[in-house]
Amino acid sequence: MxxxxxxxxxxxxxxxxxxxxxxxxxxxxxxxxxxxxxxxxxxxxxxxxxxxxxxxxxxxxxxxxxxxxxxxxxxxxxxxxxxxxxxxxxxxxxxxxxxxxxxxxxxxxxxxxxxxxxxxxxxxxxxxxxxxxxxxxxxxxxxxxxxxxxxxxxxxxxxxxxxxxxxxxxxxxxxxxxxxxxxxxxxxxxxxxxxxxxxxxxxxxxxxxxxxxxxxxxxxxxxxxxxxxxxxxxxxxxxxxxNEDQLQKAGHGSLVETQNGEWYMAHLCARPVVDKKCILGRETAIQKCYWTEDGWLRVEGGNNPQTIVEAPDLPAHPFEEESNLDDFSSDTLKRYWNSLRRPFEEDWISLTERPGYLRLKGGESMNSCHRQSLLARRLESFQAEVETEVEFSPEHFQQMAGLIVYYDTDDHVYLRVTDHEEHGKCIGIIETRHGKYDELLNQDIPLNNATTKLKAMINHQWLQFYYVDGEGEWQTIGEKIDISNLSDDDADYIRFTGTFVGVCNQDLSGQQLPADFAYFKYEEK
Incomplete structure (x- = not known):
């Protein structure tokens, strides 16, 4: 064993x-x-x-x-x-x-x-x-x-x-x-x-x-x-x-006893990247515990959380990992995908209308607490690369689709494809920081092809976007962006979630123009 x-x-x-x-x-x-x-x-x-x-x-x-x-x-x-x-x-x-x-x-x-x-x-x-x-x-x-x-x-x-x-x-x-x-x-x-x-x-x-x-x-x-x-x-x-190297925010725990009489506590914790800001949100850790002779519970090693903890005396049981490349070839979503506030229903999301693609029909804005067309997964590492390819034909500036790094309606960064009256289909970066909207390029970049590849590279509190117009090499777009605001700790009110990465589609005209995504790749560095 x-x-x-x-x-x-x-x-x-x-x-x-x-x-x-x-x-x-x-x-x-x-x-x-x-x-x-x-x-x-x-x-x-x-x-x-x-x-x-x-x-x-x-x-x-x-x-x-x-x-x-x-x-x-x-x-x-x-x-x-x-x-x-x-x-x-x-x-x-x-x-x-x-x-x-x-x-x-x-x-x-x-x-x-x-x-x-x-x-x-x-x-x-x-x-x-x-x-x-x-x-x-x-x-x-x-x-x-x-x-x-x-x-x-x-x-x-x-x-x-x-x-x-x-x-x-x-x-x-x-x-x-x-x-x-x-x-x-x-x-x-x-x-x-x-x-x-x-x-x-x-x-x-x-x-x-x-x-x-x-x-x-x-x-x-x-x-x-x-x-x-x-x-x-x-x-x-x-x-x-x-001790900034220690797991922070430790608390909110629950207990379990193993088959062999060992005791452990699962609890929340967090790891700041800069200035006590935790872009990954609050995480789950486990501590080994024991009972004293007079019947009180103690955490082994003292009452501060440990990063390395003695495992229980149980047989090793690894699991096969779910692929972090989703080519949308299945008719069901992988388990790690989430949406905002509403179920996965065919009126806004489909894997079957165009087999081999994820189709998102344009929904409400990134500021909506109702019906966004957004599909995302948790960011689980301080260093990660995410990539997708979108086929999208906007006809109006109110239509946009692309790759988003999202905390909530007040804080997100969005590499999006849209339309402009003067230069047609184009790509640019928009950001909402502390509830204030901004456009991070002096002018959106025109696009000439039906498909656009989009990529985000995250290194702790820094985000860099890239794109490809049709075929070719990756091109940097915009400057590095500080995303330390994508955390519980950088708002003027208490909040509790964490950073997600994903794809979305907005049609503020109400026409529900679809965007088709060919794949989504998530890779931790």
Whole structure:
């Protein structure tokens, strides 16, 4: 039996925040937040906690997740994956508004007998706060916990952890709601998970805010309803902000026990590229843990996250990697593709109307929170090269298609083909930075051929675009662009996603002019 000696963090690089880890027999799963990106909730699978593969998305239908109009960094927050009674349970929030005093946070439950589905229609639970979690007690009862949001002036907005029983038979919450934990001096108490061990209920929460002060807090009680005693060495996990080489923003964790009795914590983290800006977003890491004689959880090596972690005593189980070259020859999309807010439907995206091509029909602008025609995948490395070829015949300046590097509606860079009244079909670079639109060339460059190749080279915070008009050699277009603004950390408001690379098509005239993409290549350097 071959075992693996180490876990290298982050195990899920790029935008993979708020991990909920679960073991069912010999299989390990991690569910992560997807916010406004569709399908909802990514579930990764592993046999050894070293090698992970993207397995499935449970929220694939509009009836499960209707995000049209959701704000940036709204949508699916902090899913919780659990298993009991032969069923997988997934709890999630669909955040409808998040700016200002109020947050609209409906929480839902879906179930499936098989992790790969089909997943049920959602059961509405409550809207009192976000980060819901389901605890299955050993007496068969099930309990929902979530943080409570308090909008009132002069109060603690993170008002504690609510506990209420969930009735499987009635498919709803029943009984009284109790506030079981109001947090510590770290503040911003959220992301609750409950575990039962040796007669104690352990409440693991995130505190300190999902910034560089993020942390994991542990408390315990002899009864489910509390009172909960905080670990005397709290926080049990946080980052050393003085050590820039260390994983940062460590917090928001969940626990798993291996078949052999080893304990691990999956948690979010981030890696800044410059000036504490993390273009890859918040990532997932795993730490090895142990229990002290007096029953408290500790992270091996101290309460700061480690990049190299001892792997569990399990057989190595690598997976075949999905090709990073998509020639669109299949009639289904590869698993790593995502869209903004809406499902993959033939009214805007097709692999069959022109076999061998991805056809995108022109949608709304890059600033829209409704119906963009954009297909993208996560940037998972600080050094990467992405390339595509588009066949597109615009007739008006309101029609454009091409290659985009995208964080959200306020921050993106776009190498696009369009039309100009004076020189016809042309190519140029447009950018929205902090919500302000700009054109980065003095004048767009005329194109003479039906097809145009487009390429982006990313080196940490720098982006360089290239193009080919028809056939020939790659030509540089524009200057290097600083993309450090494509991060959680460079806006005047809190946001939570990460950088994507992909293709898109806008037709602001409403005619839905199609653009056909021959391939998309993603290569990490």
């Amino acid at each position: 071959v075992t693996l000696s180490q876990i290298t963090n982050p195990v899920l690089p790029g935008y993979h925040p708020d991990p909920s880890i679960l073991r069912v027999e010999d299989d390990y799963y991690i569910a992560v937040s997807t916010f406004e990106w569709f399908p909802g909730v990514q579930i990764y699978h592993s046999k050894d906690m070293v090698n992970w593969r993207l397995l499935t998305y449970p929220l694939t239908r509009e009836s499960q997740l209707d995000m049209i109009g959701n704000p940036n960094s709204g949508g699916v927050w902090a899913p919780c994956l659990s298993y009991a009674d032969g069923l997988f349970y997934l709890i999630y929030t669909d955040v409808k508004s998040r700016m200002g005093a109020f947050k609209d946070t409906p929480n839902y439950l879906v179930t499936a007998e098989n992790i790969e589905g089909p997943w049920s229609e959602p059961v509405y639970l409550n809207s009192s706060g976000f980060d819901p979690s389901l605890f299955h007690d050993d007496d068969g009862k099930k309990w929902l916990i979530n943080m409570i949001w308090d909008h009132r002036k002069g109060t603690n907005s993170f008002a504690g952890i609510a506990l209420q029983e969930y009735s499987v038979e009635e498919k709803k919450l029943v009984g009284p709601v109790k506030n079981i934990f109001k947090g510590t001096e770290l503040g911003l108490t959220e992301a609750p998970h409950i575990y039962k061990r040796n007669g104690f209920y352990y409440l693991l929460t995130a505190e300190g805010g999902t910034w560089y002060t993020h942390a994991a807090t542990m408390a315990r009680s002899k009864t489910l309803e509390g009172p909960y005693e905080v670990d005397p060495t709290n926080p049990i996990l946080t980052s050393d902000q003085e």
